[in-house]
Amino acid sequence: MSAPTVTDLIAVKRDGGPLSDDDIKYLIAGYTDGSIPDYQMAAMTMAIYIRGLDADELSVWTDAMLHSGDVLDLSRMEGPTVDKHSTGGVGDKVSIPLAPIVAACGVNVPMMSGRGLGHTGGTLDKLETIPGFTTSFDATQFEAILADTGLVLAGQSERLVPADRKLYALRDTTATVSSIPLISSSIMSKKLAEDLDGLVLDVKVGSGAFMTESDDARRLAETMVGIGAAHDVTVSALITAMDQPLGRAVGNANEIAESLDVLAGGGPDDLVEITKTLAREMLRLAHVDETKVDDAITSGRAMEKLAEVISAQGGNPAVTEDRSLLPLPEQEIVIEATDDGFVTRCDARTIGVAAMRLGAGRRRKGDDIDPAVGIRVEAKLGDRISVGDPLAVVGVRNRSQFEEIEEALLSAWSVEEYAPEPRSLIVDRVGDEL
Amino acid sequence: MSAPTVTDLIAVKRDGGPLSDDDIKYLIAGYTDGSIPDYQMAAMTMAIYIRGLDADELSVWTDAMLHSGDVLDLSRMEGPTVDKHSTGGVGDKVSIPLAPIVAACGVNVPMMSGRGLGHTGGTLDKLETIPGFTTSFDATQFEAILADTGLVLAGQSERLVPADRKLYALRDTTATVSSIPLISSSIMSKKLAEDLDGLVLDVKVGSGAFMTESDDARRLAETMVGIGAAHDVTVSALITAMDQPLGRAVGNANEIAESLDVLAGGGPDDLVEITKTLAREMLRLAHVDETKVDDAITSGRAMEKLAEVISAQGGNPAVTEDRSLLPLPEQEIVIEATDDGFVTRCDARTIGVAAMRLGAGRRRKGDDIDPAVGIRVEAKLGDRISVGDPLAVVGVRNRSQFEEIEEALLSAWSVEEYAPEPRSLIVDRVGDEL
Numbered sequence: 004m005s006a007p008t009v010t011d012l013i014a015v016k017r018d019g020g021p022l023s024d025d026d027i028k029y030l031i032a033g034y035t036d037g038s039i040p041d042y043q044m045a046a047m048t049m050a051i052y053i054r055g056l057d058a059d060e061l062s063v064w065t066d067a068m069l070h071s072g073d074v075l076d077l078s079r080m081e082g083p084t085v086d087k088h089s090t091g092g093v094g095d096k097v098s099i100p101l102a103p104i105v106a107a108c109g110v111n112v113p114m115m116s117g118r119g120l121g122h123t124g125g126t127l128d129k130l131e132t133i134p135g136f137t138t139s140f141d142a143t144q145f146e147a148i149l150a151d152t153g154l155v156l157a158g159q160s161e162r163l164v165p166a167d168r169k170l171y172a173l174r175d176t177t178a179t180v181s182s183i184p185l186i187s188s189s190i191m192s193k194k195l196a197e198d199l200d201g202l203v204l205d206v207k208v209g210s211g212a213f214m215t216e217s218d219d220a221r222r223l224a225e226t227m228v229g230i231g232a233a234h235d236v237t238v239s240a241l242i243t244a245m246d247q248p249l250g251r252a253v254g255n256a257n258e259i260a261e262s263l264d265v266l267a268g269g270g271p272d273d274l275v276e277i278t279k280t281l282a283r284e285m286l287r288l289a290h291v292d293e294t295k296v297d298d299a300i301t302s303g304r305a306m307e308k309l310a311e312v313i314s315a316q317g318g319n320p321a322v323t324e325d326r327s328l329l330p331l332p333e334q335e336i337v338i339e340a341t342d343d344g345f346v347t348r349c350d351a352r353t354i355g356v357a358a359m360r361l362g363a364g365r366r367r368k369g370d371d372i373d374p375a376v377g378i379r380v381e382a383k384l385g386d387r388i389s390v391g392d393p394l395a396v397v398g399v400r401n402r403s404q405f406e407e408i409e410e411a412l413l414s415a416w417s418v419e420e421y422a423p424e425p426r427s428l429i430v431d432r433v434g435d436e437l
Numbered sequence: 438m439s440a441p442t443v444t445d446l447i448a449v450k451r452d453g454g455p456l457s458d459d460d461i462k463y464l465i466a467g468y469t470d471g472s473i474p475d476y477q478m479a480a481m482t483m484a485i486y487i488r489g490l491d492a493d494e495l496s497v498w499t500d501a502m503l504h505s506g507d508v509l510d511l512s513r514m515e516g517p518t519v520d521k522h523s524t525g526g527v528g529d530k531v532s533i534p535l536a537p538i539v540a541a542c543g544v545n546v547p548m549m550s551g552r553g554l555g556h557t558g559g560t561l562d563k564l565e566t567i568p569g570f571t572t573s574f575d576a577t578q579f580e581a582i583l584a585d586t587g588l589v590l591a592g593q594s595e596r597l598v599p600a601d602r603k604l605y606a607l608r609d610t611t612a613t614v615s616s617i618p619l620i621s622s623s624i625m626s627k628k629l630a631e632d633l634d635g636l637v638l639d640v641k642v643g644s645g646a647f648m649t650e651s652d653d654a655r656r657l658a659e660t661m662v663g664i665g666a667a668h669d670v671t672v673s674a675l676i677t678a679m680d681q682p683l684g685r686a687v688g689n690a691n692e693i694a695e696s697l698d699v700l701a702g703g704g705p706d707d708l709v710e711i712t713k714t715l716a717r718e719m720l721r722l723a724h725v726d727e728t729k730v731d732d733a734i735t736s737g738r739a740m741e742k743l744a745e746v747i748s749a750q751g752g753n754p755a756v757t758e759d760r761s762l763l764p765l766p767e768q769e770i771v772i773e774a775t776d777d778g779f780v781t782r783c784d785a786r787t788i789g790v791a792a793m794r795l796g797a798g799r800r801r802k803g804d805d806i807d808p809a810v811g812i813r814v815e816a817k818l819g820d821r822i823s824v825g826d827p828l829a830v831v832g833v834r835n836r837s838q839f840e841e842i843e844e845a846l847l848s849a850w851s852v853e854e855y856a857p858e859p860r861s862l863i864v865d866r867v868g869d870e871l
Contacts, residue, residue: 010610048480049480
């Protein structure tokens, strides 16, 4: 018998059968080196989308992706190494205060982030609003910054998991993004390539998240925790609400300013709660006393850590004390409530799309973003408001930009007579008890 | 709302939803003109493979394919125009005697055929073993030959149904060939582009056919008859057995010789039965007296019609009287029975693959075929044989070629003590009563 062809392997998955370890390695290696063309991988990913991958297939698939390029070797690093990944949501700037807090507690945080596409912003885009701040490093530079500061806030290296870069671009145009095995292997291959001791996942659920149903979010969380276990990396996941924007700022520079508020001991309650909960979870995974979180903030050491990494990455650390160094919008326009009552809906997706249309996000890969524009949400779920109260303050380049999105943005809020049931921000946790 | 993107349409079919008429027209037009890339169509065809197309979608899909290029206009032709299409099988040379018989009865037969791939040979490859015979014409030449002789035996024009040419090549490498909606739209778009009054389908079922199960064959037949009805063309289908090779000759030049035997009033019973049954069905569709079939053969008019079309297509018509003008194998080697008893299995697929390995078929598109090599099956289902009787005579270039396939070829036969149940050659008919 001759070896199976790619067409044979597609037929196996098309009919719901399992792929062998060798099949999967051959597919990922061949797709990465270009010997398997896009159209064959497109047929395969559609078959996977509909038929799924079982736990064994998924572990091998993730491993093959992870080894499609360079893998970090942080074995010489002192102390534990833990990272966080969020599936993304509107106003989710958590990485920016979180990483310095955890690093200030003595845990290495080799954080690699992406750029935003669509209504969810990207951590890199936000960080790059800090004057001079750069995020593109080779492995040697990356490891040097991490060794010096215990922290690095970088973009994904081109040479790390190249299979995912190609596969994600393909999935994006072939309606095969929203598949739990394909999402989880994409995320976990990149995170496992960071040579971690532990990983905390923030799986968002709600209108502003990728997963709008909590059952799906839980399945995604469980799948990723399972992949971690198969790779001997302790992974836990928090499932957190993303019905309304996290914090008040939605944009880029304004989200940096709000992150600085958290490190200064202030900031919106929901953002503070999620940041501290994730920080404690990361410390537990690193076997570090979780009560250190509050002290890292109140002592100012977390803010100092941020200043330190900004310097190390070419940025101006004075931004931690002077927000006016961040880009500001030309104009701020208030959008006002037209009813009295309680806010029963403050829709994350609608607000995220409005921010994207202002220029804060990308419609297409490669689009430029506008660092200064954005939305500050003034009325959130459960707030009691009166006619004329501000719902949001919109930062724009000019008034006509505002007029284009005004009506759509206003539709994000519902105001009713009775207060809504309070909802938990942290919906659930998946992972071994620590 | 902006128009749906290709990715949106893939998502609809991925989730089992229906595509609208406009969606389908957009997909086929975009794929034909290259604005929709292979990888998006690959994801779409996999989604269609798994989710299917309903009758309305399929009719529109076929229509969009049919209009992706030129369509013949035979309205000026005198008399009815009827064609036959076979889904293909081992030793299936029926078109070659059938078309001249039907044309000799006054029905126009604008037969377009393909080249073989894999174990099923192609009518064009067989015809081109006739010295000088050409099969590539533009629409004007095609119509002129048809008008002169009532018959043309040609290859598919490049400009007829270009969508199918692209889509078939894509399906072939993405494991999406064996889908009833995709097969039936591929076949029917090409046949409907011939501007027919009627079409007879020969849907083969068995080990040597594309469809190995009779339920699948019946569904394919019913689907194609339904597409015909939606396009106001009378279509009927015969479902015929393809467990063993049809006739005795499997190859190329030897199949032409066997076709000449049929036109001369001889030939193997099974080949004669299928040829005459299909001829009568075509005459019924054309409202011509079906009893004319036997007379067309015995009078020699069918053989004359073949000589006429061979001349019109640049070939040497003397071949109809002198078979030695056809290419002959260098050597003939007999493969002998090793048991006494009845033949209970004479496997079409095994014999077809052996013939392909000799060079009579193609492993890959673009491979050359060897016109002279082939197999003559001497022992067929139900035959009583003794040790040393010939099972087959293998025509080869040299003995080592034979030795490579000998063992595999021998495995095509099973010989047992009791005769097998006789099986019907014509399994069923699908279509309106005429």
